[in-house]
Amino acid sequence: MNKRVPKEFWIVALVYAAVLMALAIPVALGKLSPRAFAVLVVVSMIFPFLRYWRLFQAAAKDRSQLETAHALPASDETRSRIRSAKIRIAALSAFTCFAIWETRSGPLAPRLVGLGFLLLLLLGNILILRQARKMLEQLNSGE
Numbered sequence: 001m002n003k004r005v006p007k008e009f010w011i012v013a014l015v016y017a018a019v020l021m022a023l024a025i026p027v028a029l030g031k032l033s034p035r036a037f038a039v040l041v042v043v044s045m046i047f048p049f050l051r052y053w054r055l056f057q058a059a060a061k062d063r064s065q066l067e068t069a070h071a072l073p074a075s076d077e078t079r080s081r082i083r084s085a086k087i088r089i090a091a092l093s094a095f096t097c098f099a100i101w102e103t104r105s106g107p108l109a110p111r112l113v114g115l116g117f118l119l120l121l122l123l124g125n126i127l128i129l130r131q132a133r134k135m136l137e138q139l140n141s142g143e
Contacts, residue, residue, distance in 0.1 A: 009055060016048045078136045085129035092122045 023040050026032035032040075096118045103111045 006055060009052070012048050012051050016044070019044050075136060075139045078132055078139060081132040082129060082136065085125050085132060088125045089122065089129065092118060092125065096122065 020041065023032070023037055023044070027034065027037045096115070099114060099118065100111075103114070
């Protein structure tokens, strides 16, 4: 389903980028410590996170209403979704192994954050794969 990205999405991204630039300038000039910069960046992430959360909730409601109005997707679309999910899972797994190898002598905290993010992406793709397989089973049993 193709849906236009709301203008608010881009506005929030631009405002957040402007806030980060405004925070980066004092750090570059030495007027703000890196620790204070990190705290301010984390605090400034709250508003965009909450706004995007609302935007995605509204988009999910719109999608569920559209799905009830339309029939189930075709089996070809479901098969292509399964294939692309498998490719993404393989690529993320390879990237995770490469990242672990490349950062093997680095500090533990950044390695754990990066690994956690990669595993979160991997988990999301595994859930997409499982959902697509269930949908394909439903389509095949309904025929």
